[in-house]
Amino acid sequence: MSSHQAEDVAAIRWDPQPAAAALVSGLLKEFLATSDWISHFAGRLRDETGTRIVDWVDHIVVADGNVTTRLEAAGFVLDQSNGGTLWRNDRGMFPPVVVRGGGPSQLFLKVESAADFLHANDLAGSSLIDGDPLAAVRRARVDVREGSECWVIARHGSRGFGPETIEPDRVNAVVRHAEALKLRQRHFETMQEGFEHARRLIARAIDDLGVARTCDLFFRAEREYWQSRNAAARIQKARQDRLGLGWANHDHHTYRSSREAFTDLVAVLEQLGFVCRERFYAGETAGWGAQVLEQPDCGIVIFADVDLAPDEVLEDFSHEPLAPWAELGTVGLWCRLHGEAFLEAGMHHLECQFDFDAARAQLRELGVETMQPFTDLPYLRQAFTRGEKWRVAPERIQRLLDEGLIPSESAEQFRRSGALGSHLEILQRDDGYKGFNQSGIDEIILKTDPRRESSD
Secondary structure, three states, rough: OOOOOOOOHHHOOOOOOHHHHHHHHHHHHHHHHOOHHHHHHHHHHHHHHHHHHHHHHEEEEEEEOHHHHHHHHHHOEEHHOOOOOOOOOOOOOOOEEEEEEOOOOEEEEEEOHHHHHHHHHOOOOOEEEEEOHHHHEEEEEEEEEEEEEEEEEEEOOOOOOOOOOOOOOHHHHHHHHHHHHHHHOOOOHHHHHHHHHHHHHHHHHHHHHHHHHHHHHHHHHHHHHHOOOOOOHHHHHHHHHOOOOOOOEEEEEEEEOOEEEOHHHHHHHOOOEEEEEEEEOOOOOOOEEEEEEOOOOEEEEEEEEOOOOOOHHHOOOOOOOOOOOOOOHHHHHHHHHOOOOOOOOOEEEEEEOOOOOHHHHHHOOOOOOOOOEEEEEOOEEEEEEOEEEEOOOOHHHHHHHHHHOOOOOHHHHHHHOOOOOOOOEEEEOOOOOOOOOOOHHHHHHOOOOHHHHOOO
16 A cells, blocks of 8 residues: 555554464464474563563464465465465464475574574574575574474565575675664754755665665664663663564554654655554544554554644645644653654654563563553553653753743753653554554553653
8 A cells, every 4th residue: 555545544444363363373382382492482482581482473384285274264365476385364463374285394483683593592503594694584493393393584674484695795785874874863953954864874775775674774773772762671672682582573663753743754764665554543632643654574563653633634644744733742742852753862662562461570570660551452452661761951941931832840840850751662462463552542642741740
């Protein structure tokens, strides 16, 4: 779907897919039953990172042609582009299933770096990595049993299943552009200058590497910047790195944007290959909306928040400029206090897939508290970690006072205590549910309004 089409993307609806979830769970249980290594590693994931092995599955190879009837009944569709062996279910969040007539069944777990995984799990020297260093797809076999294998796969802007090669000049380009994106300037006199600077960096990378690889490099840098400003993120990342996983369990990346910058934000995301999915509006009294975007080659989802009026949700607010408001909503105030999330502030939060109860309990033991869950449904559970307080620049506070956008009491609070900045979000999805809880998100948006921090 083109992001510029006029169809009503607000009408996109996602529903739980219990039949497909049961099928994937059944296939995974077969691997757990036949491999002590996989079973043991699943326990380590739960106990040491607060995550579930099902959320780390990249794809499954099944050596049983009879499974196709079950796949079709569960809503999977044959993808003819892969030689007629690949089955996908895009109605939910499910790993693709490759069906072949012989050979071992294979479970592929997603990681950010195959080399890091082998090193962290004492497998260096006992397993070779398929694929050139810095190639878009690399993989390594980590366990072999009779009739089944477990592999890890690291993707960087490719939906391919086999290992890939990379030319020497492209290796240099990957390193050069990764550094440029990591070190991109974020502080400018105007936000327009900041967006234009980012667009130039991205365009140069795309010329050398293509859209998908550039997008992968860009969001690795975005996660690193966000992590540098959030203690909960650093604690959880260290836990996942001890198992060599990285942030491969990311669910979505969330940006907060001012009304004035929103079309610029969407435009640069579209430059990176994102297309608009559903959009949200939380109701007449909520005062905010969001556009969901997805990059299909990278598997990255964006939740972009913006203050929005009721009549604007029916317009193409992602592409038609929004007029300035005389007052600030929760999202707009956050941006005025900290800057645009795309620029100096960094992402508002990264949401990753976890075992909801285990992650919250384990992080609590490490001194990381979570807020009250804002979604607690049978198929979706969500909670923020307690927000990271950021210092607010005095000149930002003074401008807000001079414009009459905050009272003196709030100004003094921001000077004294700072304001809520970013979070890590704990999420658990079941039954392959791909959507979001609109009413729950409305509640948490209000709870993270800097003017209401005392009510947390």
